[in-house]
Amino acid sequence: MSGAPEDRITEAALASLAATPDARLKQILTSLVRHLHGFVRDVEPSEQEWLRAIAFLSETGRMCDDKRQEFILLSDTLGATMLVDAINHRAADGATESSVLGPFHRDAAPDIGQMDSISGDTPGEPVIVRGRVAAQDGAPIAGALLDIWHGGPNGRYENQDPSQPDFNLRGRLLSDADGRYAFRTVKPSSYPVPHDGPVGTLLQATGRHPYRPAHIHFIVSADGYAPITTQLFTRGDSYLDSDAVFGVKDSLVVDYVRHDSDTEAAELGVNAPFYTVDYDFGLKPAT
Amino acid sequence: MSGAPEDRITEAALASLAATPDARLKQILTSLVRHLHGFVRDVEPSEQEWLRAIAFLSETGRMCDDKRQEFILLSDTLGATMLVDAINHRAADGATESSVLGPFHRDAAPDIGQMDSISGDTPGEPVIVRGRVAAQDGAPIAGALLDIWHGGPNGRYENQDPSQPDFNLRGRLLSDADGRYAFRTVKPSSYPVPHDGPVGTLLQATGRHPYRPAHIHFIVSADGYAPITTQLFTRGDSYLDSDAVFGVKDSLVVDYVRHDSDTEAAELGVNAPFYTVDYDFGLKPAT
Numbered sequence: 001m002s003g004a005p006e007d008r009i010t011e012a013a014l015a016s017l018a019a020t021p022d023a024r025l026k027q028i029l030t031s032l033v034r035h036l037h038g039f040v041r042d043v044e045p046s047e048q049e050w051l052r053a054i055a056f057l058s059e060t061g062r063m064c065d066d067k068r069q070e071f072i073l074l075s076d077t078l079g080a081t082m083l084v085d086a087i088n089h090r091a092a093d094g095a096t097e098s099s100v101l102g103p104f105h106r107d108a109a110p111d112i113g114q115m116d117s118i119s120g121d122t123p124g125e126p127v128i129v130r131g132r133v134a135a136q137d138g139a140p141i142a143g144a145l146l147d148i149w150h151g152g153p154n155g156r157y158e159n160q161d162p163s164q165p166d167f168n169l170r171g172r173l174l175s176d177a178d179g180r181y182a183f184r185t186v187k188p189s190s191y192p193v194p195h196d197g198p199v200g201t202l203l204q205a206t207g208r209h210p211y212r213p214a215h216i217h218f219i220v221s222a223d224g225y226a227p228i229t230t231q232l233f234t235r236g237d238s239y240l241d242s243d244a245v246f247g248v249k250d251s252l253v254v255d256y257v258r259h260d261s262d263t264e265a266a267e268l269g270v271n272a273p274f275y276t277v278d279y280d281f282g283l284k285p286a287t
Numbered sequence: 288m289s290g291a292p293e294d295r296i297t298e299a300a301l302a303s304l305a306a307t308p309d310a311r312l313k314q315i316l317t318s319l320v321r322h323l324h325g326f327v328r329d330v331e332p333s334e335q336e337w338l339r340a341i342a343f344l345s346e347t348g349r350m351c352d353d354k355r356q357e358f359i360l361l362s363d364t365l366g367a368t369m370l371v372d373a374i375n376h377r378a379a380d381g382a383t384e385s386s387v388l389g390p391f392h393r394d395a396a397p398d399i400g401q402m403d404s405i406s407g408d409t410p411g412e413p414v415i416v417r418g419r420v421a422a423q424d425g426a427p428i429a430g431a432l433l434d435i436w437h438g439g440p441n442g443r444y445e446n447q448d449p450s451q452p453d454f455n456l457r458g459r460l461l462s463d464a465d466g467r468y469a470f471r472t473v474k475p476s477s478y479p480v481p482h483d484g485p486v487g488t489l490l491q492a493t494g495r496h497p498y499r500p501a502h503i504h505f506i507v508s509a510d511g512y513a514p515i516t517t518q519l520f521t522r523g524d525s526y527l528d529s530d531a532v533f534g535v536k537d538s539l540v541v542d543y544v545r546h547d548s549d550t551e552a553a554e555l556g557v558n559a560p561f562y563t564v565d566y567d568f569g570l571k572p573a574t
């Protein structure tokens with residue numbers, strides 16, 4: 001008799017998966033049922049609490065459309081996204097660590113050249129980001145593609161912000177023959193994840209803020225190497241230790257070095273004061 | 288630094304809950320994060336698999352409205368609903384076991400008297416359901432309210448089926464001075480849970496059918512006793528051992544006893560052949 005007493009329900013639910021033709025699906029669902037039932041047995045929800053959880057999940061799903069992905073946000077804020085990321089991109093010596101893609105990437109950002117700016121007329125503190133793309137042994141990788149995007153000094157990405165031009169603060173740059181790259185932009189700002197939905201309510205109920213520390217996104221790819229999706233975070237940002245989505249790794253925190261020399265600024269085609277960020281990307285071989 | 292290497296992410300996610308003001312919410316979310324991360328570590332989903340899971344949950348949420356609750360259906364078909372039910376209604380000697388409420392209950396069903404019919408002109412095999420409502424020690428409970436509902440011989444509830452009158456196969460009956468109840472209806476049929484959504488797709492992918500064995504729903508309540516939500520299942524139904532929502536318990540399977548005597552039928556105001564179901568409900572004291 002299926003699902004009889006309390007201690008046999010889990011067994012019955014697991015048995016119902018026995019005929020799943022796809023072995024991987026069977027493995028995933030078996031683990032899901034074990035953990036879901038384990039959770040229920042741990043917390044012993046009242047029927048009202050269970051219905052509250054159902055309502056939360058329903059509301060989260062109803063907020064999802066082509067512009068908003070509240071379930072990814074839930075996964076992010078529970079640390080699950082970064083755990084999946086970590087499992088899929090285990091660190092290797094000399095290779096850059098990964099971080100989450102996030103919801104703001106756009107395909108086909110404008111191609112830019114060395115030392116070009118991606119910030120147009122955006123008011124803000126000028127920054128030059130520069131470094132090398134190399135293999136794990138330090139050999140330079142020429143022609144690596146850096147797909148770059150970040151939010152403005154106002155904390156908003158251009159596709160959230162009608163005041164910014166299309167594709168502002170986005171660009172695609174190739175490393176040169178020595179693996180070098182450099183581009184100009186303005187300093188990004190910390191910003192809150194969307195918090196007007198169920199996930200925002202949950203953050204508030206747990207006494208958490210919705211902020212992410214300031215960061216610049218990169219996808220770095222090159223023939224023969226595994227592409228890396230990552231973020232460079234601003235050292236000194238107030239939210240480094242409490243990123244709402246757990247995306248920060250020590251190795252991805254970079255210094256914004258301030259320069260006040262007009263001569264130096266003129267040589268680089270910017271106005272003083274300006275900042276430089278030096279960061280070298282390391283790529284693993286493709287698997 | 289929050290969420291740094293793979294083995295520290297769970298710790299960081301748990302630490303983020305430390306300031307949750309509500310102790311019960313903190314307990315629930317702490318267990319949720321442990322089990323969610325445990326699930327991810329067990330199955331090591333690829334990024335594509337994780338996005339597939341996100342898409343499944345989003346689609347499940349998008350199907351939820353005031354007529355359809357796909358997340359309850361997901362909970363049902365994974366055995367979670369019956370586990371919550373079992374935890375909240377632990378069996379006691381002499382008390383009726385519980386089963387799921389399901390999505391088809393309606394408030395304010397018509398009041399009926401002893402031996403009244405709830406099936407109107409619905410074609411089907413006549414049934415008399417009868418018995419007693421008693422306390423655990425067997426003492427009769429007079430004036431207990433039986434809220435009764437079930438699907439038709441076509442497998443559909445009236446609120447899913449324009450061919451049935453409003454409130455067909457629903458009624459509210461009071462037990463008499465001896466705790467006795469009796470009503471007339473037609474035999475219910477097995478039927479599939481809604482399977483045109485993501486949950487149906489999941490059932491199909493696991494080689495499961497969407498059927499529930501035939502049953503009649505009851506909520507039995509009386510002053511001073513804990514109300515019981517349960518279902519009586521038809522012995523011999525093909526789906527008793529594979530109820531899609533794991534709702535069946537041995538003690539809730541009842542015999543439909545066939546009677547062919549015209550005399551007997553006439554005495555009871557039905558036509559032969561007809562069936563009788565005898566079931567006594569036991570109520571626990573209110574807590």
